[in-house]
């Protein structure tokens with residue numbers, strides 16, 4: 738009799754062999770989605786469609802430089818991402834010869850800066866951060882990291898021993914900060930709406946891995962009883978953090994210390 742420990746910890750979907758093969762094909766091809774996403778961001782597609790809020794469906798040809806010889810490759814990326822709800826596809830109704838046009842969905846709109854009450858940076862930098870060439874080159878070395886767990890992390894194996902965070906902190910700081918701002922700003926807005934009382938009685942707040950210190954700034958602006966904040970991050974990241982309203986230049990005292998100026 739099987740012991741209770743042999744039970745799976747979560748429900749396992751019952752699939753037919755054909756469904757299982759299809760599921761595995763989808764897993765094997767998954768890389769095409771973030772790579773297509775990265776390509777359309779690098780091509781400037783989301784802001785070109787958004788056009789300040791117009792979001793009018795555009796054909797692939799209109800999203801490429803004038804005179805581009807063949808929009809069919811971009812069209813394939815747009816169709817792939819349409820199947821993942823990033824774009825909506827629209828059939829031409831104005832004699833466009835069957836040309837498909839593409840607009841941003843709610844998911845796609847996260848790739849352009851948000852406006853209105855909940856303003857924020859876009860998620861475009863987050864996508865680019867995760868799929869920058871230097872990081873992509875490291876993924877094939879995962880197997881080596883598994884077989885040699887005491888050795889360097891996968892990233893360091895292809896970058897002369899430099900760790901991923903050391904690289905981000907020194908070579909890709911701006912991208913990393915943009916990526917984190919895009920994610921953290923709306924998240925912190927929601928967190929502060931529900932948790933602001935949780936900071937009651939706090940006088941000094943340490944932001945471990947604070948990056949640009951955006952979260953710390955948002956908390957200190959909302960919770961005015963906090964007297965000082967500390968950005969505990971890598972020295973190169975702290976040095977590159979932008980000046981924060983109402984906060985004295987941290988580097989005057991110590992690279993890691995940010996006193997409130999009032």
Ligand SMILES: C[S@@+](CC[C@H](N)C(=O)[O-])C[C@H]1O[C@@H](n2cnc3c(N)ncnc32)[C@H](O)[C@@H]1O
Nearest residue numbers: 902906917918921946947948952969970971974
């Ligand atoms: C995921 S990011 C955090 C982003 C930030 N909290 C925000 O919401 O914008 C992780 C941060 O940890 C920092 N970090 C990595 N290793 C560190 C270390 N050894 N000591 C201090 N900070 C480190 C990185 O430089 C990076 O800024």
